[in-house]
Amino acid sequence: MPAILGLFNLFSLFYIFRSLQLSATIWREWSSVVQEPLTRRKKSLVEQASFFIAVPIGVLLHELGHALAVWAFGGQVVEFGYRVFWGYVVPQGTFSQAQNWLIGLAGTLGSLVFGVAIWLLLKRNKRSALRFFGLRAFRFQVYFSTIYYPLFTLFGFDGDWKTIYDFRATPLLSGLLVPLHLGLVLLFYWGDRTGWFERPSHETIAERDQFTAVQEAASRDLHDTAVQLKYIDMLRQAGVVNRAKTALKTFLNQNPNAGPGYLELAILESAGKSQIPRRASEHLQKALSLGVPNPVGQVYAHQLLGKYHLDRNEPETAINHLDEALAQKGEGEETAVSHHKAVLYHLRSQAHRRQRQYELAYQDIRQAVAIAQKNGDENRINYYREEQAIIENHAGRTLGLPNG
Numbered sequence: 001m002p003a004i005l006g007l008f009n010l011f012s013l014f015y016i017f018r019s020l021q022l023s024a025t026i027w028r029e030w031s032s033v034v035q036e037p038l039t040r041r042k043k044s045l046v047e048q049a050s051f052f053i054a055v056p057i058g059v060l061l062h063e064l065g066h067a068l069a070v071w072a073f074g075g076q077v078v079e080f081g082y083r084v085f086w087g088y089v090v091p092q093g094t095f096s097q098a099q100n101w102l103i104g105l106a107g108t109l110g111s112l113v114f115g116v117a118i119w120l121l122l123k124r125n126k127r128s129a130l131r132f133f134g135l136r137a138f139r140f141q142v143y144f145s146t147i148y149y150p151l152f153t154l155f156g157f158d159g160d161w162k163t164i165y166d167f168r169a170t171p172l173l174s175g176l177l178v179p180l181h182l183g184l185v186l187l188f189y190w191g192d193r194t195g196w197f198e199r200p201s202h203e204t205i206a207e208r209d210q211f212t213a214v215q216e217a218a219s220r221d222l223h224d225t226a227v228q229l230k231y232i233d234m235l236r237q238a239g240v241v242n243r244a245k246t247a248l249k250t251f252l253n254q255n256p257n258a259g260p261g262y263l264e265l266a267i268l269e270s271a272g273k274s275q276i277p278r279r280a281s282e283h284l285q286k287a288l289s290l291g292v293p294n295p296v297g298q299v300y301a302h303q304l305l306g307k308y309h310l311d312r313n314e315p316e317t318a319i320n321h322l323d324e325a326l327a328q329k330g331e332g333e334e335t336a337v338s339h340h341k342a343v344l345y346h347l348r349s350q351a352h353r354r355q356r357q358y359e360l361a362y363q364d365i366r367q368a369v370a371i372a373q374k375n376g377d378e379n380r381i382n383y384y385r386e387e388q389a390i391i392e393n394h395a396g397r398t399l400g401l402p403n404g
Helices: 002-028 040-052 054-072 097-122 128-154 160-164 171-193 205-220 225-237 241-254 259-270 278-290 295-311 315-327 341-354 358-375 378-395
Strands: 076-082 087-092
Touching: 002 040, 040 054, 040 128, 054 076, 054 087, 054 097, 054 128, 097 128, 097 160, 097 171, 128 160, 128 171, 171 241, 205 225, 225 241, 225 259, 241 259, 259 278, 259 295, 278 295, 295 315, 295 341, 315 341, 341 358, 341 378, 358 378
Parallel strands: none
Antiparallel strands: 076 087
16 A cells, blocks of 8 residues: 555656646747637647646645535544645544545535536636636546546555445445436436537637537538538537537437448547558448448548558558549649649559559659648658668669660
């Protein structure tokens, strides 16, 4: 036990350091942080603040909840320990089993009251950063109170829940709490999975206004499939992935034969993953079989399938899909279809390299470099040129020279 306490105290030092560092950053950038819109960077700062700044306050109020219960039952608090991210209260007095149970539960109630209070206080604030802070701080308090702390006790550590769920001492009170506790956990899980705790981020005011306009249009016309899909896609791009998945599930229940819907589902399944999941590939195949009218959608479906087969070392199948994508024609080089071409040529280059077809691989990577140069994308130009060098290294000779 002393070793665990020492580890916790060490973690507290890191927690204090990060809290102070984050507080200083927010203090310096306060006017920017609260200025609209809520960008990805601001969202990340606020998320961290809800953990490193709000949680320590919640811990203090948690321990204060125990202390208030002890005093309410005529006892004394002989030791009040506060270590920023954890704490303890040592009571002294004569308490009944029911009073001990209430003292144990009082800490959790203190955390939950704090979470609800900060959410209600900020939910109507005109600054989106503060609204998001209140929501995420509330989420952390609910998570720690109903899931983390009970699991912590379940795995053998001393904690409040050892007293709260001591069925031998308080069978009625503990038994009555079980369905309420389970209900709160299920409600939290449902809310989290449906995107209730998410908020969209936008890099510009114009982007935010466009999102709002599409959101309003989607709420007005529930049967306009194009608008509904556009709204879902904008949710994904705004970083509210769970809400997008929930909206898409409703959309596909109402439109089971909508190919673009399955394409969007595949994109959501692949979000944040280095490799395309098998389920996403199945959704892509279904999307293409049902039909994707938009050429850009067809290109992207074949692009993702090409990457899926490339990830699984199936270069021939990957090339077939990438050929299909590159065969799609846009109305000139500035169309959305053309913007995928650099990535498509790069992927096909990798597939040719897997087949030891180095000349073809080199030709494709040169095409990718040319497109990146036309777009003025220095990062991609450098990346593709590094790929050129890798291909020549594998080939063991200089490529791309004229014959003779």
